[in-house]
Amino acid sequence: MRSVRALLVLAVLATMPLPAGARTWNAAPGGAQAALAAASAGDTVVLAPGRHAGPLTVLRTLTLVGAPGAVVDGGGTGTALTVLADGARVEGLMVRGSGKNAMTIDSGVHVRLAHGVVLARLGLADVMYGVYGERADGLVIEGCSLTGRVSPGDESGQGNGIHLWYTKNVVARRDTVQHFLDGIYLSFADGTHIESSDVEHCGRYGLHTMYCPGGRLLHCRLSHNVAGCAIMFSNHLRLEDNDFTHNRGPRTYGVLLRDCSDGELVGNRMVDNTIAVFMDNSNRNHMQSNLFQDNGWGVLLFSSCAANVFDSNAFLNNDYPVALDMRYSDNRFDDGRRGNYWSENVAYDLNGDGVGDAPYSPVSAFAFVSKQYPDLAILAQSPAVAALGVSERVLPVLRPSEIVDRHPLLRPDRGLMATAGETEAPPRPAWPAALGFGLLTLGALGVMARSAGAWS
Numbered sequence: 062m063r064s065v066r067a068l069l070v071l072a073v074l075a076t077m078p079l080p081a082g083a084r085t086w087n088a089a090p091g092g093a094q095a096a097l098a099a100a101s102a103g104d105t106v107v108l109a110p111g112r113h114a115g116p117l118t119v120l121r122t123l124t125l126v127g128a129p130g131a132v133v134d135g136g137g138t139g140t141a142l143t144v145l146a147d148g149a150r151v152e153g154l155m156v157r158g159s160g161k162n163a164m165t166i167d168s169g170v171h172v173r174l175a176h177g178v179v180l181a182r183l184g185l186a187d188v189m190y191g192v193y194g195e196r197a198d199g200l201v202i203e204g205c206s207l208t209g210r211v212s213p214g215d216e217s218g219q220g221n222g223i224h225l226w227y228t229k230n231v232v233a234r235r236d237t238v239q240h241f242l243d244g245i246y247l248s249f250a251d252g253t254h255i256e257s258s259d260v261e262h263c264g265r266y267g268l269h270t271m272y273c274p275g276g277r278l279l280h281c282r283l284s285h286n287v288a289g290c291a292i293m294f295s296n297h298l299r300l301e302d303n304d305f306t307h308n309r310g311p312r313t314y315g316v317l318l319r320d321c322s323d324g325e326l327v328g329n330r331m332v333d334n335t336i337a338v339f340m341d342n343s344n345r346n347h348m349q350s351n352l353f354q355d356n357g358w359g360v361l362l363f364s365s366c367a368a369n370v371f372d373s374n375a376f377l378n379n380d381y382p383v384a385l386d387m388r389y390s391d392n393r394f395d396d397g398r399r400g401n402y403w404s405e406n407v408a409y410d411l412n413g414d415g416v417g418d419a420p421y422s423p424v425s426a427f428a429f430v431s432k433q434y435p436d437l438a439i440l441a442q443s444p445a446v447a448a449l450g451v452s453e454r455v456l457p458v459l460r461p462s463e464i465v466d467r468h469p470l471l472r473p474d475r476g477l478m479a480t481a482g483e484t485e486a487p488p489r490p491a492w493p494a495a496l497g498f499g500l501l502t503l504g505a506l507g508v509m510a511r512s513a514g515a516w517s
Contacts, residue, residue: 093117093133097125108133108154115141115158119149127154134158139165141188144172152181159188163219168193169207172200180205189220191241194228202233209241211264214287218264221246225253233258243269244286251275259284266291267308270298278303288314289334298324308334315356318343326351330477331359337379340366349373352477358384362392372396375473376423377404383423389463394423400466402473410471417469424464 083103088096090111100106102122110130116139119125123146127133135141135158142156151170160167169188172178177199184206185191191207194200202223211218222238223245225231234256238244244260247253247270256279260267267283270276273295282304283289289305291314292298298321305315315334316326322344330352331337337356338348342365350373353359359379360371364387371394376382382403383394394401399416401423408417 088113090114097121097123115139117142119144119146119151122146122148124150124152125154126152129153131155132157135160135167135169135188137161138167140168140171140193142170144170144178145175146178147175148177149175150179150181151183152179153183155184155186157186157188159190161189161219163189166190166193166195167220168224171195172197176200179203190224191220191222191238192224194223194225194231196227197225197231198229200225200228200231202231202236204234205236207236207238207241209239211240211242213240213262213264213285215264216242216287218242221269222260222263224248225250228253230254232256237261239263243267244283245269247271247273247276249273253277254279256280258282261285263287268292270295274298277301282306284308286313288317290315291317291319292321292324293317293319294321296322296324300324300326300329302328303330305329305331305337306333314339318346322346325349328477330354331356336361340369342366344368346370350474350477351375352473353377353379353382355379357381360384362387362390364390367391369393370396371401372399373470373474374401375477376401377473383464385424385464392464394464394466395468398468400468400470402470403466406469408469408471415471417471420465420467421469422465 086096086100086104086106087109088106089109090113093108093113094117096106097117097119100121100123105124105126108127108131110128113131113133115133115135117133132155133141137158138160141159144151156169159169168190169185169192170180171193173195175197178197179201180192182204186208188209191209192202207222209220209222211220220241221243222241223233225247227249229251231250232254236258238258238260239262242264244263244267245255250273253273253276255277259282261284263286266288267286268278268290270292271294275297276295278300280302284304284306286308289308308315313335315331315337317339319341320343324346326348328350332352332354334356336358337353337360339361341363344366345368348371352375354377356379359376359382362383362385369392382405403421403423406417406421408421410416411418
């Protein structure tokens with residue numbers, strides 16, 4: 062009956078002349094949909110404080126505003142608020158209580174076949190999908206707080222915070238997203254711009270893209286997810302000045318790039334992740350001035366990757382700065398003039414130009430082998446592995462890969478160190494060098510002893 066009455070109201074309104082000027086409609090609880098139906102393009106509908114039962118639908122280019130304390134409640138069924146009009150604006154509302162059916166895309170707000178819609182200062186809670194944009198080019202999601210129903214690390218959960226499908230040029234900025242399967246999920250979304258947003262404590266990925274060229278992720282924080290950012294089949298992306306931190310677990314990443322080429326990662330901070338950057342079949346990407354600190358693996362690079370360039374990055378205290386499965390490669394760890402800072406590298410600089418005089422190989426034999434057999438990681442800090450590392454430095458023929466940094470930096474960029482909470486480079490450990498000289502001394506003594514035995 063409710064839907065029949067709504068259709069009758071719309072039929073009557075369609076025969077009425079439009080008002081000469083924009084009007085403001087004040088809707089008390091229970092009268093929201095009637096006000097939306099009565100309003101004309103350009104009007105403003107203000108929802109009074111209190112609970113406004115959903116579902117509500119915006120059919121015209123108008124502004125829907127919530128007074129402080131106004132709540133749109135879906136009652137646990139379907140989508141709470143649907144926007145179908147180009148250029149509509151929704152702001153200042155609390156939206157809660159969507160349904161739980163993924164097949165019907167139960168959402169807090171569903172923007173469908175509408176261009177240029179603005180969602181500002183919304184609070185969404187207890188929803189399956191937060192904001193679902195479907196063929197909604199030019200959608201703006203600004204200053205919104207989205208909270209779902211998925212426990213951190215629960216990959217069986219359902220529903221994403223911001224879910225975009227077949228959209229172009231969407232902007233999401235100053236949003237907070239948590240407790241969804243994926244905080245932000247983009248599918249066939251071209252030119253998406255995500256800025257100054259926090260995505261945390263999700264069941265799977267903070268940001269997940271599929272076939273999304275030309276996107277931008279700037280000044281965001283993606284933390285305590287299974288993976289901070291999983292980018293797949295998406296070229297020409299730029300990730301700049303983001304924090305990918307505390308993504309830990311058996312298969313967790315700060316940034317995962319799969320079939321992604323011609324992208325740029327600049328000035329990001331990847332701290333305390335199992336794997337900071339994982340790359341598979343991704344080519345011609347440029348990674349510059351990033352911080353890799355306290356990760357299990359700094360960069361895990363598959364042989365399917367080619368022509369990627371790493372320069373001016375700082376690798377600090379990672380268990381394995383670089384691991385790969387290739388001996389020869391055209392991936393480069395310097396740009397021809399500047400390389401990277403490696404906290405494990407005991408470098409020397411005779412001409413004082415800030416660049417090491419000898420190339421540095423960031424790929425250790427143990428990292429090479431443990432990539433194939435991850436269970437060996439339990440031996441990473443053993444004396445045998447430490448001795449193997451010293452042997453590689455003394456005898457370059459033992460290196461498992463030809464990849465080297467030809468211009469290693471003696472000090473990291475000061476700006477990167479400031480973001481890491483340090484103003485100076487950490488002291489390099491002296492024990493590897495001491496152990497190396499000790500082994501050489503023991504070897505020399507052994508040779509002398511054998512020689513003495515031969516002459517006696």
